[in-house]
Amino acid sequence: MITFVIFTYNEEHRIEKVIKNYQGYGKVVIADGGSTDKTHEIARSNDCEVFIRPKTNHVFVENKEVLDALYEILTTEWVFLGYADEHMSKDTLEKISEVVASNKFDAIKIYRKNYFYGDFCNDSYKSANNRLFKTWAYDFTDNYIHGMGKQTVSDDRIYNLPPQYFIHHFIDCTLDSHLSKINRYTDSEQLAHSNLKSKTSIFYFFYLIIKNLVKNYFFEKGYKTGFAALSLAELTIFYEIVKNIKIYESQHQITDETIDKKNNLHRMEILKDFINTSPVDDKVQKGNLKNGKY
Structure with a gap:
């Protein structure tokens, strides 16, 4: 048997369909x-258990602290990690049940x-992840955003579901909400990958x-979807x-502070021609410029 874990936060408009x-x-x-x-109320009215995730310092839910706490309440060996913006078709669910x-x-x-x-993007930006697994098959220690843990089993113990069976991911975002999500996620990635060299070459941009x-x-035929x-x-x-x-x-x-200090050097260079000729005033104004008061 499988436990389908659905990560939520204020999902009253979508959660019943997912359940x-x-x-x-x-x-x-x-x-x-x-x-x-009403997420909790709707879940319980549909005979679902509600697990309150422990607070962590991560912006993503796939971290060791959350999963360790979650595993304590599970009664099945198999777990699926899902989200309120996803669905699976009947044939996909039957196929994974057969494999399990x-x-x-x-x-x-x-x-x-x-x-x-609201448009299906075909194979454009499709991704394959080990979203359904036995609880001990992956280690989520030091996991990162968009990561699904470290594999602890051999490759021959992982079944690759054929591509006609897949998770439908509904991105319910306008540009504003998508930009907000990008800002949150890139903050997390910056912390996780701060030891990596940033890719600033113009060639990387073209890549x-x-x-x-x-x-x-x-x-991957995204053009069939259009805009x-x-x-x-x-x-x-x-x-x-x-x-x-x-x-x-x-x-x-x-x-912001280091940028302002550098900009002040340029401001000083511009304003030096505006300083009064009086020796006293000149000395005072140069001091003000140096201290960034202009």
Whole structure:
């Protein structure tokens, strides 16, 4: 049997549909981050257990502290980590149930395919992750955003689900909300990857364009979706650029204060021609300039 864990925060508008999607194929547990809307009420009215996630210093939920606490309440060996913006079709759920029942594997790698602006983006930006696994098959120590832990089992114990079976990922974001998410996630990535060298070369910028537009938009048939897939490609490029800029700022200790100090040197150079000719005033004003009072 599988426990479908759904991570939530204020998901009253979506959570019932997700619960109904998975019920019948296993137990559904809502792993909630302290919702203030009717998420808990709706979950319990649909016979779901509500687990309140422990507070951590991470902006992502796939961390060791949360999962260790979660595993303590699970009664099944298999766990699926899911989100309120995802669904699976009946044939996909039946296929994973068949693989689990075979008892030949410890994890199942599943593709996730995207919808943007309400349009299916085909294979554009599809990803494959081990989202369904036995609780001991992955170690989430020092996990990072978008990561699904470190594999602790051999490759032959992982079943690769054929690509016609996949998770439907509904990106319910306008540009404003997507930009807010990009800012939060890149803050976390900057902390996690601060030891890496930032990629600031113009060639890397062109590489991002080629990778995202040629590979994801054309080869993976995002062009069939049109503007929605193109927008997703542009935002993905922007995400990588923002992440690298933040890593660069961290490594070079660039802050509002350090920028202002450098700018003050330029201000002083501009204002030196405006200083009064009086020796006393000149001395005072130079001192003010040096102290950044202008």
